Amino acid sequence: MAKPKLLYLCHRIPYPPNKGDKIRSFNLLKDLSEHYEVYLGCFIDDEYDFQYIDKLADWCVEFKCRRQRKLVSKIKGLSAFLTNKPITLPYFYDAELQYWVKQTIQKHNIENVFVFSSSMAQYVDHPEFAHLHRVIDYIDIDSEKWRQYAEHQSGLMRWVYRREHIQLQRYEQQYCERFNYSLFVSPDEAALFRQLMPVALGSKIHAVLNGVDTKFFNPEQALSAAEYPLHGRYLVFTGAMDYWANIDAVAWFCRHVWPLIRATQPDLHFYIVGGNPSSQVLALHGKDQVWVTGRVDDVRPYLASADLVVAPLRIARGIQNKVLEAMAMNKKVVASCMAMEGINAPSSNWLAASDEANEFASLCLQMLQQPQDGCTNRTWVEQNFTWPATLAPLSGYLGNVAV
Structure with missing residues (x-):
């Protein structure tokens, strides 16, 4: 028929x-x-x-x-x-x-x-x-x-x-x-x-x-980051970097949160990964170990090698794909409360949310010390968001x- x-x-x-x-x-x-x-x-x-x-x-x-x-x-x-x-x-x-x-x-x-x-x-x-x-x-x-x-x-x-x-x-x-x-x-x-x-x-x-495509965003796949110029231990943010909500998120994070994190762990780097970065985002590149990649063919190597994924969105609606993708890769995530709306996953040792700069930084530092073993973020996605x-x-x- x-x-x-x-x-x-x-x-x-x-x-x-x-x-x-x-x-x-x-x-x-x-x-x-x-x-x-x-x-x-x-x-x-x-x-x-x-x-x-x-x-x-x-x-x-x-x-x-x-x-x-x-x-x-x-x-x-x-x-x-x-x-x-x-x-x-x-x-x-x-x-x-x-x-x-x-x-x-x-x-x-x-x-x-x-x-x-x-x-x-x-x-x-x-x-x-x-x-x-x-x-x-x-x-x-x-x-x-x-x-x-x-x-x-x-x-x-x-x-x-x-x-x-x-x-x-x-x-x-x-x-x-x-x-x-x-x-x-x-x-x-x-x-x-x-x-x-x-x-x-x-x-x-x-x-x-x-x-989220859990077959594509799969931490068990062999992902080589060898061709990417990644610096040691790092945090990562992913998203279209000509979108105002993402621009505002990384600007706020770099101004209010990142200095607090680096004061305790100065060896860390922060990667902003996404296409069409605005002039405001490009201005962050190379300062205080912040790196702006521009468009990449595949975000998974950046997620796979990250010590922590952050999503400090202060303007957000609906469900954030960037959070689901990070969770599908079984990465530890610290996000704003708005970025977690709709996902409704319970807070854990591998997933936390805050809108206040000092607490956000503290959660990041705590999460960085938390072992990856036992992370349940991918399980939550597999059960709720395929x-x-x-x-x-x-x-x-x-x-x-x-x-």
Whole structure:
């Protein structure tokens, strides 16, 4: 029997799965392709990703990838101040993609739509598409992220971010009302969204957890770090280093926590591993034994050889893949409380959380003294966060699922 057809809209090409949102969007794509003929519409905002366009044919019947130039998108985003919309909508709007969406739905008689990220819902938020079975994966509550950003700003930017929080939350409610289901990355995030929405919408809001590829992130695999210029004993942070939450995390850690750790253990090094480091991150390189790698082909050697993984995120929503990956590698982890939300693993000799600089440093020092033997972090991930298990509920929210 032929598979039903599904339109999948994604704000960033879901391959390769090398950063937070793309890890989730790719695994969703793999799962959806098992049940549907997938028609994918997405943006590409990184030149590095153009080499992977043809790879999408492994999971998609058809795909439309639009180049997103960030400067142009920022200029487009300014129109929101004239239209009473969140900046996010014009930033991610493309007339050619909108035309492709309409033509694809009509040409192939598509009845099912899966939207990844609230920024892409606008393409099917029209009366002519009201008959479709529409599911939106917000991942986490974007409007709440903007509220957090505002708390860390002042002056004009605080006003801009507060405005985005208010406007985007209005559209999040609109999508929740009009679409069949609204999905989130964790029960915590789904529960918070229910609190923000009218009570009548509660039954539409559900969690589909993130997972981790435990076969790939496996400490028993032979990983050679010989070709990497690693310095002795070190702590590591992984993540896309053009993302503000990650930039803020390493800046705070280097300013307030790292000096306290080095005062006791001056031989330690700190590696910041991730692509597109901002100028603020690059400024940390080479100072006080802090090393910024930039994009790497594989983060596993950096995790495998680390004495400790840190995730001091002060702005965070949902479930942090960087924490799950570290735990899957059975590494000791010290994180902020926000970075541990949704994972809900119990504190142990190998996993701890704090938001206060002195306590964070103290936990790191304690963890460094703790033997690796007996670490249970990988066991927790295997029991709670494998992709087949976390995506199992997804089919219950989709329309016309092929079985």
